[in-house]
Amino acid sequence: MAESALTGRRAAIALRHQTGGPSHDPDPPPIPADRRCRALLASPLPAQQAPAVIRFPREWLPTDVAINPGLTPGVIHVDTANTWLYLTLADGLARRYKIAVGAAGRNFRGQAHVGRKAEWPPWRPTANMIRLEPEVYGPFAAGLPGGHPLNPLGARALYLHQGRRDTMYRIHGTPQPWTIGQSFSSGCIRLVNEHAIDLYDRVPLGTAVHVR
Template sequence: MKRRDFLAGTACGVVLAGSAGAAIPLALPDYNMPEDMLPREVRIKNDFGPFEIHVDPGQYALYWTLPKKKAIRYPVGIGRTSLYEAGEYYVGARKEWPSWTPTDEMIERSPQLYAQHADGMPGGINNPLGSRGLYLFQPGRGDTFLRIHGTNEPKTIGRRVSNGCARLINDQMIDLYNRVPMNTRVIMYPLA
């Protein structure tokens, strides 16, 4: 499936700045994101099943599909070119303010950044997984160590910066997390 087959060009609807039900902790900063970097409802071309996640790396966008050819589009940062892994996944775990431990591969690639956290880092605003984490699994493989997670670094949205994961600003991640149940289908499309 090509991403141009997935998307329609125009947005419809209203910005979802503070969606009902999204519990935002008082410690969460105001990220002051420009309007074009806020979630919004859009039309999609294809008849994808509702309540799936589709990550389009070329558009730096994550789509939460809705009925009637609609979706909520969230801006994201994605994995660096050599670390991004296209494929089909499912949400195998969901965590609020998750702890984080870098993988052995991350420590090997960048020991100056990650070795100090080899024993893990507790959840919190400065944790690389941010406010929420959706853990991506595959049948027969289990946990892929890929995540859709929060970040408190707005400058990383719209860029290829992570170790393979898709990241959303913390308050937007909370909104998405509140919508996504366990076993949700996730498609990460190939880099164009």
Template sequence: MNRRQMMKLALPLIALPSLAAAQTEDPYAPTEVAIRDDFEVGSIVVVSRDFYLYHVVAPGRAVRYGVAVGRDELVWKGKATIGRKVEWPSWRPTPEMIARNPAAYEKYKDGMPGGPQNPLGARALYLYNDRGQDTAIRIHGTTEPGSIGRAVSNGCLRMRNEAVMSLYDRVPLGTPVYVF
């Protein structure tokens, strides 16, 4: 076998790792993308049907994160503001969650302290309505990173813990949030 034949055989093997990397690239990893330029810088925009949350970082530019959203009729939509931020939040299922699935949630009716096993994960951003009332909807981390990109939650917006920690550090109280 001459050098030219060897190079022809080797070329696909050289290209294969980059091709495999392109095919396994995580579609929900944080990525800077273009966005409509009519959203105010600093705001958060969620497109539930696409499973993405956008943090607007400049006119027409956003960091896109993958999210899990509410399943079926539990998809929350509307405008809110971040009214509270908590590291390693405690969690208590809502009465509605307990009524829908008592086997899963009744045991937590008195709450669960924050920590690595808590379903809200490492951080939570609490969404408040225009009257300053807690909506019971959170942008939070998760103990189930494989749920990102699916409709599985009870209405909240789940992010991978490393993603919600990054967002938490970048957004102040009062940040507007639009969920479509």
């Protein structure tokens, strides 16, 4: 995958395997977990303050797992409670991805389909995001171009539609890999950039999405 997929002001962010949960190098001191996303959105972090290494347990890496063989292949199922996304395959298998989901009360629920796909998409906060958190999103009201280190959509985005209507929810990458496994976002479903690219390449337009 492209090295630029994990952005961070030249901070070397790499994925490594271990059996525990996500951890960060102790030097320099990490930003508290509940403030990392907002701190990065509010102002660029100097390289020496950005987490140098993000470590994920092996089971968080994309992998094929056994599922109910009765499920239709080619459908995305999102388990927000346990922060997993499944893309059903043939022969009773699914491709599983670890995700971050919306904070309490902000998650999308229900059925949709992939109405649009974009590589390194531009981003603009919604009016509702600015209304709820003007100090965080107000400075970005004009939007950010694709590939910008503060653009929260990351490397790829799948736009969720219901009929012809854009739900304003996305399945997308993130420049903030330390948020994976948490209920953190404004409602969208986030993956590590490399994982978002892997999913993007497997999903055609029109793919059904079930979120619970």
